[in-house]
Amino acid sequence: MPVGFSIPGRPLLGAAAKALPGTSRNYSFTASTVGAFLYHGDNGKERLGLFGALIVDNKDPRPLDHYVDDDGAIVPVTQDNLDKQYVLFMVDSTFWGTEISADGATQRPLWANPTPGAVLGEIVRFHVLSIGPGHTFHIHAHRWLKEGTDKVIDTRILTDGFDTHSFTVKAGSGVGAGDWQFHCHLIAHMEAGMHGNFKVVEAGGDGSAIVGASPYGRILLGPEDVPGVVTFEVSDEPASWFRSARGDAIVGLPFDIKTKSLEVIAPGSSVNFTMSDTNAVHTISSLLWPSGAEHMPFDQSAAYKGGGFVTLHTPGLYVFTCKVHPYMFGAVIVDDPSTEGLDLGNPAQDYTIDLVTGIRDLPTNSDLAIRLLTTFFVATAPDNWQDYSSGVWNVTFPSLPVRISGAPRSEALTDGGVAAPLSILNVVNAALPAPNPPSIPGIGEVWVNAQFEKTANKTKPGTITVLDAGDWKVKRKIALPAINRETGAMLHNIKVGETPSHVLTLPTNDQIVVAINGQNGMAMIDAGASEVNRITPTQPHGHKSAHPHGHWVSADGTRIVTPNINTDDVGIYSADGAIQSRTATGNNLPGAHPIAIGMMPDDSKIYASNLLHHTVSVVNGHTGDLVKTIDLIENYHPITGEIDGPVGVLPIQIPVSPDGKAVVVANTGGQIIVIDTETDTIVKMFECDPGCHGANFGAKAGGGYYAYVTSKFSNRMFVVDIDPNGDGNIEDVAIAGTVSLVADDETLRDDGIVGMAGMGGQGVLAIPNVYNGWVQKLPSNFKESLTAAQLNPGQ
Structure with a gap:
């Protein structure tokens, strides 16, 4: 796609068109104001990650900001007083983070829903940037000054679209060490996963940030051995209503995966949902999950145009839907690397699943489980739909081996409990009858x-x-x-x-x-x-x-x-x-x-x-x-x-x-x-x-x-x-x-x-x-x- 460069509220020097695919283009601006400024790609894909922060520091001795001391005193801060800086992007219902050294010389990604850290008494500057739906930002037990005023606040409203806010705190000021929660105050956003902790440790402790889930981590084909994260873009595209951000690449793998709504991750990795390509509101709601899985079912109490973030620990199959549009499906297989084949149920409970309707411990080799699986692979892959103008129907399931409940039956996916590929369910060249209209007409x-x-x-x-x-x-x-x-x-x-x-x-x-x-x-x-x-x-x-x-x-x-x-x-x-x-x-x-x-x-x-x-x-x-x-x-x-x-x-x-x-x-x-x-x-x-x-x-x-x-x-x-x-x-x-x-x-x-x-x-x-x-x-x-x-x- 063509990609531009835009800084909301800040002009670029000279007009420059978007860079076309396969080309590059230079953009210039003047860093004339201290603070944090958001930049983005100017092509509608900002909420998928095409954004960043420009941090403009003040190198002269003038105060950069103020913080609230233990006794409530307002203390000026210069650039040299800072011990560290954190950038937190609020996107849909997820925080994405970056840590910047005090002098601005180095930075490292903290990825999704990280845990910023500090030693008690350190001076920490936060830059909070919002993309998409508006949010409120709040940290427990900490206060700071509203920009350009002497008013002490602990919550800041960030408006729809693009907004930024920078402030400075003394870590644990007046309250001491602890895990101090930060979150969006909107209940639907917070329950969907928009929360984290600011970890403040005693003097002499390790005040380093804990990195969150990385898109390079433990996911299908992920190269690094750290917790991973996959992203589903909620869209209005038929079949791809929950579309993996790397869905095209997954479909291109040599496993006959026809759906863009399937992801595979390791235990402890996370799923990020973003409503960046939809004109509607939705919920992120669990339909089924491995029996006894932690934090299940996942559900939002009301629909909104945001997203969700959930970490999955128990191996097995998780299917998410939208209660407003119950034909929308996204599936995540959390796979235990020690088992043969992809786990479709909880290995600790003979690979069973639970359903939102109250059914518990359903064997994954049962007829109902296989029907639900078939429904998913038909609904989310147009190649599997019945096109009567073609005269034939083909249904292709992935050729990946799977692990389901051990007691086999004649139609099961197992042979004596040994993992077998889903492609055993394939339907090939099934004849579709030609339309046969009624002999007696209707009226109108x-x-x-x-x-x-x-x-x-x-x-x-x-x-x-x-x-x-x-x-x-x-x-x-x-x-x-x-x-x-x-x-x-x-x-x-x-x-x-x-x-x-x-x-x-x-x-x-x-x-x-x-x-x-x-x-x-x-x-x-x-x-x-x-x-x-x-x-x-x-x-x-x-x-x-x-x-x-x-x-x-x-x-x-x-x-x-x-x-x-x-x-x-x-x-x-x-x-x-x-x-x-x-x-x-x-x-x-x-x-x-x-x-x-x-x-x-x-x-x-x-x-x-x-x-x-x-x-x-x-x-x-x-x-x-x-x-x-x-x-x-x-x-x-x-x-x-x-x-x-x-x-x-x-x-x-x-x-x-x-x-x-x-x-x-x-x-x-x-x-x-x-x-x-x-x-x-x-x-x-x-x-x-x-x-x-x-x-x-x-x-x-x-x-x-x-x-x-x-x-x-x-x-x-x-x-x-x-x-x-x-x-x-x-x-x-x-x-x-x-x-x-x-x-x-x-x-x-x-x-x-x-x-x-x-x-x-x-x-x-x-x-x-x-x-x-x-x-x-x-x-x-x-x-x-x-x-x-x-x-x-x-x-």
């Missing part, structure tokens, strides 16, 4: 959010893919935001909040309701408006953010129901924002992760899918009481893999049919589940594609309804007919057909498709909207195509 259009499809003139992926339900062909690709439905012309680009997820309208007045998944509320936008009218909170002020996801609205428009992923409950709110009830969905177990809502046409029952518990909660729509929990994996045996009935793994969208007869559940594990609402029991399971996610209902020509189901990691849509013969009995529910989401030469588009064609199917909208409360208000041209039963759903 089906709009699909192909979230991973890339276009030529947008930096971020995503299109609206419009299918004609009459001939099942893709008629339009739209890369723009709020648009005119008929022409595709852009109307508005409305800022609603961090990471909006789902959009609905109130059937009473067409007011738009947007779930702000990365925050704690719903944005309400008046029909036709170009800005947010108000934000309705989903959790009282001062409480843990709820992070609402796939909500639903009652047919009379008086209530909004949200699944709150961060508080594990279903919230029912009045249209004016009052909280009516909150219902826990986890059966007193952690990590249910309710993610989507469906409602009966008369609002009598609410259905909530619990992603990580593989369950559906049935809630009384009037009282908010929990009525039933439907276990979607009751017929699945996680150790042997035996299945003796319908199974749904990782349920996501869960619409109720407009006539109230059926619930269709899209499961990212690759299944479609159909539930009978009269008995709230599962009546049928169908195989779906990897990452099965989006689901919604539309009208079927001649009467009845189709459920349209899409997948993140394939480019076709399933059409489910819930009552093929129209007799009212849904036990004959069937797959009516499959439809391609790939554009052809006749497809209208507002931008060129350049990659991931038709991939990332998540949100689905059928037009006309035939749900109760909305269907009655359709224009006459839509009503003419519907039957009397479709015009009066649930009657």
